[in-house]
Amino acid sequence: MxxxxxxxxxxxxxxxxxxxxxxxxxxxxxxxxxxxxxxxxxxxxxxxxxxxxxxxxxxxxxxxxxxxxxxxxxxxxxxxxxxxxxxxxxxxxxxxxxxxxxxxxxxxxxxxxxxxxxxxxxxxxxxxxxxxxxxxxxxxxxxxxxxxxxxxxxxxxxxxxxxxxxxxxxxxxxxxxHEEQTLSMENNRLQDSLKQKYNPKNIIGNSSIMQNMYELIEKISKTSSTAIIFGESGSGKELVAQAIHYSSDRATKPFVTFNCAALPESLIESELFGHGKGAFTGAITEKEGKFQAADGGSIFLDEVGELSLTAQSKLLRVLQEREIEKVGTNEQVKIDVRVIAATHRDLLQLVEDGEFRLDLYYRLNVFPIMVPPLRDRKTDIPLLVDMFIKKYSEITNNLVTRISTPAIDMLMSYHWPGNVRELENCIERAVILAEDEVIHGYNLPPSLQTIGNVIPEDSGKLQRHLDLVEYEFVIEELKRTRGKIRAAATNLGITYRQFGLRVEKYGIDIDKFK
Ligand SMILES: Nc1ncnc2c1ncn2[C@@H]1O[C@H](COP(=O)(O)OP(=O)(O)OP(=O)(O)O)[C@@H](O)[C@H]1O
CATH class of the missing domain: 3.30.450.40 (GAF domain)
Structure with a gap:
């Protein structure tokens, strides 16, 4: 129209x-x-x-x-x-x-x-x-x-x-x-509740490898099967063992730990399985072993790779028959114990070297769990540091409220051969040394002093320490002023040129602060 x-x-x-x-x-x-x-x-x-x-x-x-x-x-x-x-x-x-x-x-x-x-x-x-x-x-x-x-x-x-x-x-x-947002909120909520469920309270770490490990812990804790935890020293194997036990239905029963490397071979058997009266010289009374003490609960056998071949064959019997024989008796005692073993050694290599029984290896390896070394999950470092600062502030009664940027950078760039235990020791020491409620880079052990390579090798001990303090001040001020050299210099009471010389000396990248 x-x-x-x-x-x-x-x-x-x-x-x-x-x-x-x-x-x-x-x-x-x-x-x-x-x-x-x-x-x-x-x-x-x-x-x-x-x-x-x-x-x-x-x-x-x-x-x-x-x-x-x-x-x-x-x-x-x-x-x-x-x-x-x-x-x-x-x-x-x-x-x-x-x-x-x-x-x-x-x-x-x-x-x-x-x-x-x-x-x-x-x-x-x-x-x-x-x-x-x-x-x-x-x-x-x-x-x-x-x-x-x-x-x-x-x-x-x-x-x-x-x-x-x-x-x-x-x-x-x-x-x-709107639907997608609702779905994604719901998804996040579900994931968070899963995380909370899987995240054992005593273990810190949100990195994805830790999340995978939590899921495994959750699965294992629902069974009574034997588990073995592999991981470097200080990486948290005992914590994992505790998490398995305390999230299982054995939680109210005993969790007994035993370090297989701590005792001479002659004592290990009687410690683990107990002994009868007069079983050996000095055995004046009957004694209950760790397995019996753990009845109904779990036993954590740390450093299982260190057990002698004789002790290994006895352990194998316990795992197969679910009964123990006290040293010096012929009495068989039925036990109901979940075995959680741990080692920092390569068990297969020990098997190859004839130091570990292959059949025991298979018996233990029902549920293997690998605890990742700290250097493979550095994103967990800030969380761990926070937790250890709180813990040691309380224990030492020396309040620390934060950690400086250079200090956290140092912690993040270190390779942590001693894993979480080394980090914990390091923070404990730094909390004791901290004087202004802050952990500074110079409160950390010399092994972590990464700016060491920009400080001349031949500088003496005092000069080195002074440089570390100076470096710390320069970095903190740059952080506070968001990379504004003039303001940072004024705050430190030095000239623009003097500040510039220090930036150059320590090879600091100003752009990182802007
Ligand atoms: N993920 C973690 N969260 C909190 N604390 C941790 C964590 N991992 C380890 N730790 C702490 O680090 C220390 C060492 O941990 P643990 O004893 O479990 O290590 P390990 O692997 O059993 O060591 P080792 O092989 O030397 O026996 C403990 O104080 C523990 O509380």
Whole structure:
């Protein structure tokens, strides 16, 4: 029905196009619909020459349709614009999902003028288009236009259909984003609760290799099977053994530890299995061994690789028969003990060297757990440091509230051959040495002093220490001033040039602080 003249048509098309572009540019995924709709109505007012316009939203809960955003309407008119499904033109459009076009609304009996809009004494063209998603009608978009522009009515209908499609896409996008956020929040919540479940309270570390280990601990603790923990000295094997025991249903029963490397071979058997009265010289009374003491619970056999071949064969029997024989007796005692062994040695190599029984190796290796060395999970260092600072602040009664950047850098770049035990000792010492509630780089042991390579080799002990302190001050000030040399120099009471010389001396990269 477009009866517009050629030039008029051209002008309208370019206006329509500009309108669509303006609307599209506002429809970014982050844009809230509440902000978007008023802008959209204003653009329509500017470019479509409408008298009034409104976007109504269908509220499924109470079946009412209310005006959400409008153009050319007072707040009072807006507030009156409430329709029930099927009521008036808007209600019918939302109910049927079909657009309605009326060249002169004032003579149409479906028109209720619920809003009480003025100017209805003149003829007015009206278009109302549903806003629908693929599955439902969510509202409508309607406009009033001067009657004498009705020749553009087909074009206007097309434009309105495009705009409502855009609104509906935006609504769907918002819903999808909202759903995704809800899902991801739910996912995070579930993951956190899993983490809490799997994260044994006594073990610190959130790195992914530790998370994998927690999952394994959780699985093992549900069984009564033998487990063996491999890992370097000081990496936390005993903590893992405790975690297995205390998250199992044996938690209320004893957890007995035994270090297989700590006793001479002659004493190991009687310690583990006990002995009868007079079993050997000095055995004046009967004695219960560690296995019996652990009955119903778990025994942690640390350094299992150090057991003699004789002790190994006795251990093998315990694992196979679930009974022990006290030294010097023929009495068999049934026991119910879960064995958790640990070693820092390469057991297969010991087997190859004839120092460890292959059959015992297989018996122990039911559930192997590898505790990663600290150098493979350096992201856990800050957490461990925090925990040890709190622990030793309390024990030593010397309050430490933080650790300086150079000090944490030093801890992060060290290779930790002694693992967490070495880190713990290091923090204990630093807490004792700390004087201003802060652990500084110079409070850490000399083995960690990585800036040592920028301090001349031949500098004496005193000079070296002074350099370390100076370095620490320079770094702290750069951190505080975010790399502003002049401010840092002023704060330290030295000149810009003197500060620059120190930056050069210690090879400090200023950009790292900006
Ligand atoms: N992940 C950790 N979180 C908190 N503390 C830890 C952790 N790992 C180790 N520690 C601490 O480090 C010290 C050494 O740990 P543990 O005795 O368990 O190591 P280990 O591997 O059994 O050592 P070894 O082989 O020498 O017996 C302990 O004080 C322990 O509390």
């Amino acid at each position: 477009s009866e517009c003249k050629k030039d008029e048509c051209k002008e309208r098309h370019s206006k329509n196009l500009s309108l669509l572009l303006k609307i599209a540019s506002k429809m970014t995924p982050g844009e809230d619909l509440k902000d978007l709709l008023p802008k959209l109505m204003n653009f329509m007012g500017e470019d479509l020459g409408i008298i009034r316009g409104m976007v109504s939203i269908f509220n499924r809960k109470n079946s009412s349709i209310i005006v959400s955003s409008s153009f050319g309407m007072t707040d009072e008119e807006k507030s009156k614009g409430i329709y029930q499904l099927g009521e008036g033109i808007t209600g019918k459009v939302v109910e049927s999902g079909e657009a309605i076009v009326i060249p002169d609304i004032t003579s149409d009996e479906r028109f209720l003028n619920r809003t009480g809009s003025s100017g209805m004494d003149k003829k007015i063209a009206f278009i109302c288009v549903p806003v629908k998603t693929t599955s439902e009608v969510i509202g409508s978009l309607s406009i009033d236009k001067p009657y004498d522009e009705r020749r553009f009515i087909d074009d206007d209908l097309k434009i309105l259909k495009i705009i409502t499609t855009m609104i509906s896409k935006s609504v769907q996008l918002h819903r999808a984003i």
